[in-house]
Amino acid sequence: MLADIIPGLMSVLTPTVLFFIIFGVFVGIIFGSIPGLTATMAIVMFLPVTYTMSPIEGVSTLVALYVGGISGGLIAAILLNIPGTPSSIATTFDGTPMARKGEAGKALGVGVVFSFCGTIIGLLVLVLVSPLLAAFAIKFGPYEYCTLALFALSLVISLTGRDLVKGLISGLLGVMLATVGLAPVDSAKRFTFGMVDLNAGFSLLTLLIGLFAITEVIKAAEDVRKPVTAKIETNVRIKGFGFSFAEFWSQKLNLLRSSAIGIVIGILPGIGGAISGMLAYTAAKNQSKHPEKFGTGIMDGVVASESANNAGIGGALIPLLTLGIPGDAATAMLLGGLMVHQIAPGPLIFDKSGVEVFGIFFALAISAVAMLIIELFGIKIFIRVLKVPKYLLLPVIMVLCVIGAIGNANRMFDVWSVMVFGVMGYLLIKAKIPHVPMILGFILGPIFELNFRRAVQHAQIDPSGVFSHPIAICFFVVTIIVVIFSLRRQRKEAALLKASEES
Amino acid sequence: MKKFATALTFAAALTVGAAPAAFAEDDYPSQTITMICSHGAGGDTDYNTRLISRLLEKRLGVSVVVNNVTGANGSIALTQYKDEKPDGYTIVGTNAMSLASNEASGLSDFGYDAFEVISVYGKQCGENLLVRADAPYNNLEELIAATQKDPDTITLGVAMGGSSYIAGLIMQMDKDAKFAMVDAGGDGAERMTSLLGGHIDVTIAPYTLAKEYIESGKVKSLCTLMSDRLPATPDIPTARESGVPNLMIDTLYVLLAPKGTPKEIVDKLSATVVDIVNNDPEYKEAIMNFNFQEPYGLNVEDSIARLKAQREHMMSYAKYLQ
Numbered sequence: 001m002l003a004d005i006i007p008g009l010m011s012v013l014t015p016t017v018l019f020f021i022i023f024g025v026f027v028g029i030i031f032g033s034i035p036g037l038t039a040t041m042a043i044v045m046f047l048p049v050t051y052t053m054s055p056i057e058g059v060s061t062l063v064a065l066y067v068g069g070i071s072g073g074l075i076a077a078i079l080l081n082i083p084g085t086p087s088s089i090a091t092t093f094d095g096t097p098m099a100r101k102g103e104a105g106k107a108l109g110v111g112v113v114f115s116f117c118g119t120i121i122g123l124l125v126l127v128l129v130s131p132l133l134a135a136f137a138i139k140f141g142p143y144e145y146c147t148l149a150l151f152a153l154s155l156v157i158s159l160t161g162r163d164l165v166k167g168l169i170s171g172l173l174g175v176m177l178a179t180v181g182l183a184p185v186d187s188a189k190r191f192t193f194g195m196v197d198l199n200a201g202f203s204l205l206t207l208l209i210g211l212f213a214i215t216e217v218i219k220a221a222e223d224v225r226k227p228v229t230a231k232i233e234t235n236v237r238i239k240g241f242g243f244s245f246a247e248f249w250s251q252k253l254n255l256l257r258s259s260a261i262g263i264v265i266g267i268l269p270g271i272g273g274a275i276s277g278m279l280a281y282t283a284a285k286n287q288s289k290h291p292e293k294f295g296t297g298i299m300d301g302v303v304a305s306e307s308a309n310n311a312g313i314g315g316a317l318i319p320l321l322t323l324g325i326p327g328d329a330a331t332a333m334l335l336g337g338l339m340v341h342q343i344a345p346g347p348l349i350f351d352k353s354g355v356e357v358f359g360i361f362f363a364l365a366i367s368a369v370a371m372l373i374i375e376l377f378g379i380k381i382f383i384r385v386l387k388v389p390k391y392l393l394l395p396v397i398m399v400l401c402v403i404g405a406i407g408n409a410n411r412m413f414d415v416w417s418v419m420v421f422g423v424m425g426y427l428l429i430k431a432k433i434p435h436v437p438m439i440l441g442f443i444l445g446p447i448f449e450l451n452f453r454r455a456v457q458h459a460q461i462d463p464s465g466v467f468s469h470p471i472a473i474c475f476f477v478v479t480i481i482v483v484i485f486s487l488r489r490q491r492k493e494a495a496l497l498k499a500s501e502e503s
Numbered sequence: 504m505k506k507f508a509t510a511l512t513f514a515a516a517l518t519v520g521a522a523p524a525a526f527a528e529d530d531y532p533s534q535t536i537t538m539i540c541s542h543g544a545g546g547d548t549d550y551n552t553r554l555i556s557r558l559l560e561k562r563l564g565v566s567v568v569v570n571n572v573t574g575a576n577g578s579i580a581l582t583q584y585k586d587e588k589p590d591g592y593t594i595v596g597t598n599a600m601s602l603a604s605n606e607a608s609g610l611s612d613f614g615y616d617a618f619e620v621i622s623v624y625g626k627q628c629g630e631n632l633l634v635r636a637d638a639p640y641n642n643l644e645e646l647i648a649a650t651q652k653d654p655d656t657i658t659l660g661v662a663m664g665g666s667s668y669i670a671g672l673i674m675q676m677d678k679d680a681k682f683a684m685v686d687a688g689g690d691g692a693e694r695m696t697s698l699l700g701g702h703i704d705v706t707i708a709p710y711t712l713a714k715e716y717i718e719s720g721k722v723k724s725l726c727t728l729m730s731d732r733l734p735a736t737p738d739i740p741t742a743r744e745s746g747v748p749n750l751m752i753d754t755l756y757v758l759l760a761p762k763g764t765p766k767e768i769v770d771k772l773s774a775t776v777v778d779i780v781n782n783d784p785e786y787k788e789a790i791m792n793f794n795f796q797e798p799y800g801l802n803v804e805d806s807i808a809r810l811k812a813q814r815e816h817m818m819s820y821a822k823y824l825q
Binding site: 348458461 | 574
């Protein structure tokens with residue numbers, strides 16, 4: 001495995017790969033900085049472009065888009081008071097007040113530098129943990145995967161927000177959509193209505209493109225004619241990094257704590273950067289000697305949010321690479337990207353695609369550096385991009401969606417699926433049903449079913465069944481605890497909310 | 504009356520339109536040929552399809568563009584393109600094992616004869632019967648004897664309904680082997696993971712996937728399921744030699760044209776393909792490097808005979824598959 005490190009490094013140190021990384025980071029920042037466009041969307045759009053590239057070129061581009069997209073959100077968060085991506089919601093809390101005080105340059109500098117630090121810390125953990133987890137995950141058989149999927153599905157409750165029922169509706173819709181086509185194990189045709197095209201089921205890519213790109217376009221089309229009222233802070237100058245080394249050093253604990261939160265949240269399936277930023281912000285506030293200053297424009301808040309959401313990238317890649325279970329919507333797209341390029345995630349990934357995996361690690365590191373440089377020196381460009389009218393951007397995105405859909409398997413059927421999913425996603429927004437649980441249901445449902453059916457086959461041979469699989473029992477117990485605690489918290493929060501609304 | 508006139512004009516237009524096509528065989532090919540690959544980019548079927556299309560392009564002097572139309576073990580592409588316009592400008596590259604096992608399992612309701620067969624132009628390096636290196640059996644006979652001694656305890660990880668499952672059935676029917684067959688995934692890599700992780704005792708996977716584990720001493724190959732020993736691995740016996748004569752799973756790569764494609768076109772394509780396979784040193788080197796394959800190209804008649812034999816072999820186990 002260690003022998004793959006040098007070839008992995010060499011594979012990304014080629015002019016084409018470096019170009020694609022810089023290009024990917026640049027485009028990713030644009031997608032991240034424009035409110036309504038997200039890192040997930042950037043990966044959706046450019047996945048088909050990578051079809052013809054070599055695996056390492058393609059995956060490096062996608063990783064670069066991911067890094068740029070997550071980090072780019074801070075620009076709009078600070079300058080517009082609108083998070084460019086959901087992951088930078090918490091950046092607005094202190095970023096915007098800083099900009100109002102005339103410290104826009106410093107806020108951006110802090111955001112960029114700590115995004116970089118967070119990414120690197122996340123990467124280090126990824127490099128250290130994933131080989132260990134891969135070696136451990138080979139012990140995962142049907143029982144373990146079945147209960148792991150169950151555990152991951154139970155986490156859906158924690159990200160449904162206020163309305164548990166709507167979250168569960170979304171998750172179940174995802175599970176149901178995934179049952180279309182050939183069943184696992186016995187290949188029975190389900191819900192195909194005699195249509196040959198449905199035999200293959202719906203692909204993850206079409207669902208993602210529909211829900212995260214087409215839906216956003218339709219939603220944005222609603223208010224494309226409304227005049228833009230948000231004021232953009234344009235008087236920005238960053239001197240050096242915008243802050244002193246002493247200020248940087250004073251944030252070391254905050255950085256480590258926030259990164260740790262980001263990584264853990266990243267590893268857990270389904271809980272994306274938005275929540276990790278908020279959690280890290282809250283933690284920083286609670287641990288601070290001057291919690292009352294939070295929200296008035298101090299750098300601690302920006303540090304917490306930005307280091308957490310970027311550290312989550314490394315975290316989310318850990319289960320993606322070693323177990324094939326994505327941590328959030330963007331990594332779900334990366335999963336599609338890896339499979340297109342014949343890199344099969346799983347315990348054997350270091351054996352089978354060691355060079356590519358180390359290539360991904362190095363691509364992530366280079367992307368972080370590129371992000372740092374591009375954002376520090378190119379900030380003026382991105383401020384200008386924020387002013388590009390939506391009616392120019394949206395049609396282009398629509399075209400790219402269709403190309404992405406057809407590129408998936410060269411079938412018109414996928415294009416129609418994308419359109420239908422897009423409209424469905426829009427209707428779900430109107431019904432206030434969240435999207436992310438559906439993606440998780442769509443991915444985890446089949447993993448659960450497949451391994452459940454396999455476990456049943458194994459149980460017929462060895463009647464001790466799940467009782468001879470301690471890891472599986474652990475997952476089972478943790479699942480029950482998570483469900484009970486989430487339900488209790490859910491009820492408490494709902495009651496609190498109700499009380500505050502009544503008073 | 505007016506309708507009748509319209510219909511007449513239409514019919515006339517059709518005849519006129521059809522006339523040049525009837526003479527088109529002479530100057531075939533004169534435009535881009537689309538080659539539909541029934542399996543995903545990066546796999547062995549895709550590799551073979553792309554390689555042959557690239558070399559065909561050189562010989563024929565027109566572009567040959569590969570499109571992967573994937574899903575349901577190739578049955579999506581095969582169903583969609585079997586009734587495509589039979590003008591020789593759309594051909595399908597697939598593997599015959601998918602074609603035969605899809606029909607045997609009821610996933611598709613047609614076989615090779617729903618197409619005009621151009622050529623069986625390649626043969627995979629073979630599925631191997633694999634056990635972990637510390638397993639007590641060293642050949643197929645010992646393994647089968649062990650399953651009879653302790654029935655339904657030795658797990659054989661297969662893809663339910665796939666060729667590995669058929670292999671298990673053959674051992675069960677012909678030699679009274681008593682494996683506990685469990686699903687371990689349609690992807691050979693997934694079955695390897697299960698074997699290495701100790702979740703199954705025996706599995707069947709392509710030699711290319713098993714090679715590094717055989718060499719590093721983690722896994723041993725009891726036999727290959729090919730009808731003949733692979734020249735690259737002369738010391739791995741075949742299942743045929745190991746006492747199970749019916750256990751032959753050859754994954755053949757095949758080019759098909761929609762039914763009704765003129766014989767002249769099919770013959771011309773077939774001859775060109777067979778010539779590439781047998782005489783092109785670049786082809787020989789490429790398949791060896793990629794997949795330890797040896798050149799294997801059959802003309803139209805031999806291809807049909809080979810596919811017919813494989814289909815009958817598979818269909819004789821169809822009743823256990825559906």
